[in-house]
Amino acid sequence: MNAKITVTDLNFFYGNFQALKNISLRIPENQVTAFIGPSGCGKSTLLRLFNRMNDLIEDIKLQGEILIDGKDIYSKNTDLIQLRKNVGMVFQKPNPFAKTIFENVAYGLKVNGVTNKAEITMQVESALTRAALWDEVKDKLNKSALAISGGQQQRLCIARCLAVRPEIILMDEPASALDPISTSKIEELILDLKSKYTIIIVTHNMQQASRISDKTAFFYLGELIEYGETNQLFMAPKIERTQNYITGRFG
Amino acid sequence: MNKYLIEKIIFWIFRIMAFLVVGILFWILAFIAAEGMQVISWEFIFSMPKEGMTQGGIFPAIVGTICLMIGSMLFAFPIGVMSAIYLNEFLLPGKLKTFINLMTDNLAGIPSIVFGLFGMALFVNKLHFGDSILAGSLTLGLFVLPIIIRTTETALKSIDDTYRHASYAMGASKLYTIKNVVIPMAMPNIITGLILGMGRVSGETAPILFTVAAYFLPQLPDSIYDQVMALPYHLYVLATSGTDIESSRPMAYGTALVLIFIVLICNLTANFIRSIKN
Secondary structure, eight states: OOOEEEEEEEEEEETTEEEEEEEEEEETTTTTTEEEEEETTSSSHHHHHHTGGGGGGSSSSEEEEEEEEETTTTTTHHHHHHHHHEEEOOOOSOOOOOHHHHHHHHHHHHHTOOOOOHHHHHHHHHHHHHOOOHHHTTOTTTBBBBGSOHHHHHHHHHHHTTTTOOOOEESSTTTTSSSSHHHHHHHHHHHHHHHHHHHHEOOHHHHHHHOOSSSEEEEEEEEEEEEEEEEHHSSSOOHHHHHHHHHTTTO | OOHHHHHHHHHHHHHHHHHHHHHHHHHHHHHHHHHHHTTOSSHHHHEEEEEETHHHHHHHHHHHHHHHHHHHHHHHHHHHHHHIIIIIOOOSSSSHHHHHHHHHHHHHOOHHHHHHHIIIIIIIIOOOOSSHHHHHHHHHHHHHHHHHHHHHHHHTTTTTTTHHHHHHHTOOOOHHHIIIIHHHHHHHHHHHHHHHHHHHHHHHHHHHHHBBBSSSOOOSSSSSSOOOOOHHHHHIIIISSSSSHHHHHHHHHHHHHHHHHHHHHHHHHHHHHHHHHH
């Protein structure tokens, strides 16, 4: 296994509260890794450490190491902009900007200084195609992104993230606000994308984790309880607490 | 007594109070409209006052008020929006934020006549602007500043943080995010605040009393250093200290009607902008 992200002895604090305790795990390249666990278990916190979104919060403390492609992303030499270009993020609720569909996808390109119109047009089409949205929106690229359905908006947000050409995509419960049909489209898309991207998805939906992920990590109260192949973790968990959680006995 | 009956009576009292408010408003509007319509004409709106303000129109007062509305906003809008952006987007919760918010609220609570006095001392005398559009606009600008700050802050607060985070997650800086994501989304509500502020400014009398308003000046201003007539002060003059109060009374109602119309237009425009956004 080729590890894209390596976490070693990670402890993370909000003020005096320890949100993550002694986490070590290796996330494989070009696979889907699911983070599961009850609310407040630290899975979203860990996800947000990978693109340093937690930098926005005051009074935090991090011990240990997170390597992406072998480089410590919390070292002083880390270029935060480069890191966030490389590690895209999709949020729980679809959050397209109040701009046109085209402008939404072009946003990240413009942020990163792409000004050539032809280049932008090409990248926008390519990103929308990869997000399986091109056919649905190609005739209304100049319409407001708020006018399309919630499921389409979420795929637009994925396209917006793909346009920056990341290698890793973080997804924080990307389908929890969507209806079943839109959810299955997002899941298909995730399976489709994993050949080119390393995907980490936080989800409360156990079926979803088992359907789309190669590896699953189960967190509980800030600890990584069990981490392994998804099939193995769901069919034959090694630890009783994992067993109890995935069979719905608590959570 | 039966508790359902008590409830019924109490809700009827509430209901009557609510309708009373609406009723009073309509009564005032109807009264002003009925009295004012008698003098309203193109001539009234577009001509100078004549015969000791008992004849002619109120054109210079309308122009003066519009000048002050625009002038005060040229000053208050950029300062108010910039400080609101600082307060909401950059300043973290803490003592300084609490202090600035407290001061903004206090600024909003100062009686408008005090602004007038301050404006006279600072802009008219100390800075030698004299009684002028400039001095009046700056004074009105100070008066309306808290309103602009508050409405802008509310507009910015209503933008969910995930939009900011989505932008940061693509490598955008805070400033880039504010300029390209936050401000465009908050713009309709910020503009609504601007227009409501203009409505507010148009009717204020005390801040312009010692800083710009002219008793009688039947000509249009040439520069920002000129004095102007203004609708609210003109109304005061016509009602209390004109040359012939009895015969200028209908004109006072006409002036009031024009003033109310301007405020109404501002409020309706603000509502309209808010509604197209939703």
